Amino acid sequence: MKKTLTPASGLLLLTLLFVWWWNSRLPKAVELTPTLTGQAEYCLTCHADVPEISPSHPTATFGCVTCHGGERLALDADLAHSTMRGGANPSDLSVVEQSCGGTSCHSGSEADDRHHIQRVMTSIQSTYAGAIANIRYTFGAQTDLNAYSGITTLTDEQTQTGIASLAAFKAAGDDHPFIQKFGENCLTCHINATPLEDENYTRHTGCAACHSTAQHTFATAIPYTQCNTCHNRGNYDLRTMTFVERTDQPTKRIDDYYQPIAQFTQCEYTLDCVDCHTRTEVMGNGDIHANKKDIQYTQCKTCHGTPTEQPLTKKLTDPNDIAFTLSFLNPVGDLKLGDMILITEKGEPLWNTRVLSDGTYELFGKATSQYFTFNPVMGSGCTQSGDDQSSAYCHECHAVER
Amino acid sequence: MSELSRRDFLKLARDGFLYLSGALALGGLLRFLDHDPNPAAKTEFDLGPASNYPLNSRTILSDPPAVLLHTESGFSAFSLVCTHLGCSLGNDSVGFSCLCHGSRFDADGTVTHGPADKPLRYLRVEVMDEGNLKLFTA
Numbered sequence: 001m002k003k004t005l006t007p008a009s010g011l012l013l014l015t016l017l018f019v020w021w022w023n024s025r026l027p028k029a030v031e032l033t034p035t036l037t038g039q040a041e042y043c044l045t046c047h048a049d050v051p052e053i054s055p056s057h058p059t060a061t062f063g064c065v066t067c068h069g070g071e072r073l074a075l076d077a078d079l080a081h082s083t084m085r086g087g088a089n090p091s092d093l094s095v096v097e098q099s100c101g102g103t104s105c106h107s108g109s110e111a112d113d114r115h116h117i118q119r120v121m122t123s124i125q126s127t128y129a130g131a132i133a134n135i136r137y138t139f140g141a142q143t144d145l146n147a148y149s150g151i152t153t154l155t156d157e158q159t160q161t162g163i164a165s166l167a168a169f170k171a172a173g174d175d176h177p178f179i180q181k182f183g184e185n186c187l188t189c190h191i192n193a194t195p196l197e198d199e200n201y202t203r204h205t206g207c208a209a210c211h212s213t214a215q216h217t218f219a220t221a222i223p224y225t226q227c228n229t230c231h232n233r234g235n236y237d238l239r240t241m242t243f244v245e246r247t248d249q250p251t252k253r254i255d256d257y258y259q260p261i262a263q264f265t266q267c268e269y270t271l272d273c274v275d276c277h278t279r280t281e282v283m284g285n286g287d288i289h290a291n292k293k294d295i296q297y298t299q300c301k302t303c304h305g306t307p308t309e310q311p312l313t314k315k316l317t318d319p320n321d322i323a324f325t326l327s328f329l330n331p332v333g334d335l336k337l338g339d340m341i342l343i344t345e346k347g348e349p350l351w352n353t354r355v356l357s358d359g360t361y362e363l364f365g366k367a368t369s370q371y372f373t374f375n376p377v378m379g380s381g382c383t384q385s386g387d388d389q390s391s392a393y394c395h396e397c398h399a400v401e402r
Numbered sequence: 403m404s405e406l407s408r409r410d411f412l413k414l415a416r417d418g419f420l421y422l423s424g425a426l427a428l429g430g431l432l433r434f435l436d437h438d439p440n441p442a443a444k445t446e447f448d449l450g451p452a453s454n455y456p457l458n459s460r461t462i463l464s465d466p467p468a469v470l471l472h473t474e475s476g477f478s479a480f481s482l483v484c485t486h487l488g489c490s491l492g493n494d495s496v497g498f499s500c501l502c503h504g505s506r507f508d509a510d511g512t513v514t515h516g517p518a519d520k521p522l523r524y525l526r527v528e529v530m531d532e533g534n535l536k537l538f539t540a
Contacts, residue, residue: 006416019430035489061489
């Protein structure tokens with residue numbers, strides 16, 4: 001017995017030394033206590049190199065768990081990730097309310113302009129209602145072009161101006177084989193759909209589909225290339241109900257732009273989509289709409305006016321004007337109290353524009369910060385009727401062919 | 403000095419191994435017991451001698467972010483954490499502004515621009531027996 005004591009004690013020491021050494025090799029736990037929650041979390045132990053997602057969501061304030069969920073005290077990766085919301089994307093529409101919602105965040109009141117989630121959920125980018133209605137009508141599954149189905153079931157009983165409800169579209173329930181093929185092949189556009197596999201289509205789902213332009217980055221400065229991941233990828237072939245990918249590899253910006261249009265005015269291909277199209281047009285207004293024409297209203301005259309009318313403008317006299325908030329989030333210009341800016345027919349501020357003292361206008365590119373100046377139509381030689389605003393009319397004189 | 407016998411050597415080695423093992427085990431145990439994986443946020447801050455903050459002074463503190471005021475009526479403080487979502491506030495010529503969402507507060511902590519809708523939170527300050535100031539954030 002005594003003979004084995006010495007080797008046994010040596011073995012015990014070796015074992016303990018090994019355990020100590022093994023433990024010392026493990027990453028040192030990095031604790032963060034975000035000011036918003038006041039609760040410790042250890043995500044930075046492994047994720048210290050993840051860039052801060054945006055100036056509006058600093059890690060020191062929000063931490064990781066507020067948005068991503070997960071087990072905040074776990075140091076084992078599997079356990080820590082076991083209760084995360086939406087995998088790596090908490091803005092996926094299936095979990096967005098838990099991740100990004102809350103009255104102080106993105107599901108507050110319409111009066112506070114904090115109903116972002118409600119707007120996105122009911123927007124045509126999410127429901128795809130118009131496309132579904134058109135296909136079902138075309139192949140005889142419904143007798144008019146009204147929208148009855150969307151990607152998911154949706155109701156809006158309070159609406160005065162939109163569609164009250166949509167049923168979930170079940171392609172398999174329709175008899176026509178083309179509708180079934182549409183369901184199988186053509187539902188990759190709405191923002192909660194998994195995108196097609198190609199680097200040109202790379203985007204996330206939910207809010208991040210538009211706002212995340214790089215890894216762990218959220219921005220309102222959205223370049224046209226982000227819009228391209230859905231809007232310029234190719235075309236759906238209605239004869240075969242399949243998606244036909246673009247095969248060209250454009251090298252010039254004008255060729256890389258929105259494919260269905262063949263002609264562009266200079267501003268259409270020089271600016272980014274978000275320089276003209278407002279957040280209400282893109283994210284919706286909280287009502288369920290079916291088609292682009294129901295919610296898209298920016299036209300050439302929004303910025304340029306017509307031969308007989310100047311574009312709508314507004315003087316910024318209220319420091320709480322939403323224009324300042326939007327400008328704060330993407331400070332491409334230096335918007336000040338007293339500035340005169342352009343607004344849409346719905347009163348939305350085009351906060352990256354300003355009326356200059358000589359009656360012309362300036363614009364800062366939201367994604368590029370590029371500086372542009374432009375003129376009103378009034379006083380020019382243009383004889384275009386102000387009511388004719390479809391692209392064909394302005395393109396008649398101002399288009400650049402490609 | 404007599405030579406160490408083999409038996410004594412083994413005994414010495416065994417005792418050494420056991421003592422070292424015990425020390426390692428005890429160290430590990432103490433380290434384990436000392437570790438609090440879910441520590442409560444610190445809510446009391448020693449600001450040092452009250453004499454460091456003269457009458458009518460206004461001192462911006464960094465930890466915790468707060469403004470310490472010394473007036474005729476004594477010491478008081480308010481937090482420099484935004485009441486909207488808890489972001490840090492920057493100091494400018496007219497007051498304080500939130501670096502995350504643009505809320506603004508005047509020099510007294512009153513909201514002048516949303517999205518925050520509550521004034522900055524007043525914090526309790528006490529002069530301790532030894533003459534130091536203690537700031538309480540909860």
